[in-house]
Amino acid sequence: MYDPTVARLTYRALLGRRRALILGALPLLLIAISVVVRGLAGADDQTASDLLGGLALATMVPIIGVIAGTGAIGPEIDDGSVVYLLSKPLKRPTIIFTKLIVAIAVTMVFSALPTLIAGFILNGNGQQIAVAYTVAALVSSIAYAALFLLLGTVSRHAVVFGLVYALVWEALFGSLVPGARTLSVQQWSLAVAHKVAGGDLVTSDVGLTTATVLLIAVTVLATWYAGQKLRSLTLAGEE
Amino acid sequence: MTTLSIDHVSRWFGNVVAVNDITMTVGPGVTGLLGPNGAGKSTLINMMGGFLAPSTGTVTLDGQQVWRNEDIYRHIGVVPEREAMYDFLTGREFVVANAELHGLGAKAAQKALATVEMEYAQDRKISTYSKGMRQRVKMASALVHDPSLLLLDEPFNGMDPRQRMQLMDLLRRMGDEGRTVLFSSHILEEVEQLAWHIEVVVAGRHAASGDFRKIRRLMTDRPHRYLVRSSDDRALAAALIADSSTSGIEVDLAEGALRVQAVDFGRFTALLPKVARDNGIRLLTVSPSDESLESVFSYLVAA
Numbered sequence: 001m002y003d004p005t006v007a008r009l010t011y012r013a014l015l016g017r018r019r020a021l022i023l024g025a026l027p028l029l030l031i032a033i034s035v036v037v038r039g040l041a042g043a044d045d046q047t048a049s050d051l052l053g054g055l056a057l058a059t060m061v062p063i064i065g066v067i068a069g070t071g072a073i074g075p076e077i078d079d080g081s082v083v084y085l086l087s088k089p090l091k092r093p094t095i096i097f098t099k100l101i102v103a104i105a106v107t108m109v110f111s112a113l114p115t116l117i118a119g120f121i122l123n124g125n126g127q128q129i130a131v132a133y134t135v136a137a138l139v140s141s142i143a144y145a146a147l148f149l150l151l152g153t154v155s156r157h158a159v160v161f162g163l164v165y166a167l168v169w170e171a172l173f174g175s176l177v178p179g180a181r182t183l184s185v186q187q188w189s190l191a192v193a194h195k196v197a198g199g200d201l202v203t204s205d206v207g208l209t210t211a212t213v214l215l216i217a218v219t220v221l222a223t224w225y226a227g228q229k230l231r232s233l234t235l236a237g238e239e
Numbered sequence: 240m241t242t243l244s245i246d247h248v249s250r251w252f253g254n255v256v257a258v259n260d261i262t263m264t265v266g267p268g269v270t271g272l273l274g275p276n277g278a279g280k281s282t283l284i285n286m287m288g289g290f291l292a293p294s295t296g297t298v299t300l301d302g303q304q305v306w307r308n309e310d311i312y313r314h315i316g317v318v319p320e321r322e323a324m325y326d327f328l329t330g331r332e333f334v335v336a337n338a339e340l341h342g343l344g345a346k347a348a349q350k351a352l353a354t355v356e357m358e359y360a361q362d363r364k365i366s367t368y369s370k371g372m373r374q375r376v377k378m379a380s381a382l383v384h385d386p387s388l389l390l391l392d393e394p395f396n397g398m399d400p401r402q403r404m405q406l407m408d409l410l411r412r413m414g415d416e417g418r419t420v421l422f423s424s425h426i427l428e429e430v431e432q433l434a435w436h437i438e439v440v441v442a443g444r445h446a447a448s449g450d451f452r453k454i455r456r457l458m459t460d461r462p463h464r465y466l467v468r469s470s471d472d473r474a475l476a477a478a479l480i481a482d483s484s485t486s487g488i489e490v491d492l493a494e495g496a497l498r499v500q501a502v503d504f505g506r507f508t509a510l511l512p513k514v515a516r517d518n519g520i521r522l523l524t525v526s527p528s529d530e531s532l533e534s535v536f537s538y539l540v541a542a
Contacts, residue, residue, distance in 0.1 A: 079323035
């Protein structure tokens with residue numbers, strides 16, 4: 001199911017070029033803000049939770065997810081170099097699964113790790129807030145990577161759609177329309193974080209069971225469907 | 240022996256028909272797929288390589304369906320026309336990755352790199368390669384698993400004459416070894432120099448098929464038109480029309496030139512300078528006026 005060569009090519013494509021700069025910029029920004037906030041306001045649990053929830057989980061994780069998820073396959077399909085993977089006796093779902101693992105790993109490293117560091121800077125993991133949001137970031141990394149990998153497989157405008165979903169749906173609608181929150185990766189991961197942190201600093205609109213089922217369902221379905229789409233991917237000629 | 244069979248294959252995109260009911264069989268040796276730009280060659284090659292589903296009809300390799308059959312790539316090597324190819328890797332890394340994807344190792348990659356004579360630049364990044372070097376590395380990636388069918392889409396595009404000759408030698412060798420090699424081109428001379436067998440595609444249709452000599456004869460035997468300017472157009476016209484190699488001559492007063500229609504290409508080209516010399520006429524311009532590929536191809540379609 002996992003092909004180390006596909007993984008190596010994907011890592012190098014993702015972490016090379018300009019993409020690595022964008023991937024690195026957001027986490028650095030989060031950590032810098034955390035240092036400033038801690039310096040100005042001191043350690044405060046509520047502030048830590050607001051910053052990690054509002055900036056790290058609601059904004060940074062989905063954006064990193066978009067870059068890693070769509071970037072793991074979109075550019076190859078766009079420029080046609082995916083033909084070198086497709087012209088091999090390699091099961092299409094293997095290609096997708098491998099790219100998913102890479103996208104998840106990259107999203108986790110560039111979003112969950114900085115969330116943990118920022119959490120410790122903000123309030124030294126008081127009330128388990130740093131760990132809770134890190135777990136949420138880890139969990140949502142999986143679902144985002146799968147969703148955006150699918151998007152990268154089916155659409156040439158995956159980055160735009162991905163950002164619209166991440167910023168408009170998750171961040172804006174999620175905070176305005178109660179129903180939208182049930183269908184939000186962010187809320188599902190918050191349900192898991194709530195379980196870790198206890199207390200009421202970290203809350204979610206979705207129950208843990210529902211959240212877990214939806215997280216797994218979205219990840220599995222998106223991955224399966226991307227594999228199917230890749231099986232019948234059409235390479236148009238230059239003419 | 241590997242035989243690729245295209246059976247009543249059509250492909251349309253929306254309401255544009257790119258390939259229209261083509262049936263052909265490609266066997267061992269070098270086959271040239273010839274046609275003007277936009278004739279549907281790439282669409283056809285994409286279907287042969289399993290990257291595009293035919294709208295109707297089937298493409299099979301020794302009886303096995305090509306579309307949606309990953310295992311078929313154990314036997315197929317593909318050299319795509321597009322340039323993109325993991326530019327951030329070195330040539331060696333790229334070919335090794337291709338070998339690994341076939342379950343092979345660095346040894347197979349090295350052999351393929353040696354075959355295309357790219358060892359000297361194998362440790363440079365692909366982004367620094369010239370067009371010809373890219374083409375050869377693509378070729379190495381397609382040869383790494385020793386395929387019995389090789390598909391190449393416009394492989395000579397952008398190559399300089401020396402690189403072109405090297406690649407032709409290589410493909411000729413592959414054909415001699417009994418592999419089935421199919422390459423597309425819109426350049427007659429390329430196909431003529433390399434292919435044993437030609438398939439001509441024009442406007443999505445299969446226009447001609449067979450031995451290149453036969454097709455070349457069709458092409459050279461067609462009526463040729465020339466624009467001729469000389470020191471004495473009328474005298475020249477009178478002398479030329481007396482020979483059976485011409486079928487019509489018009490004195491174009493506005494242009495100040497003769498429009499000559501020649502039916503026997505070989506004979507006419509030998510006759511013209513001789514007639515001019517014998518009659519003391521100076522030839523100022525002799526230019527073929529319908530040598531464009533399109534006119535050659537449209538003649539073929541009509542033939």
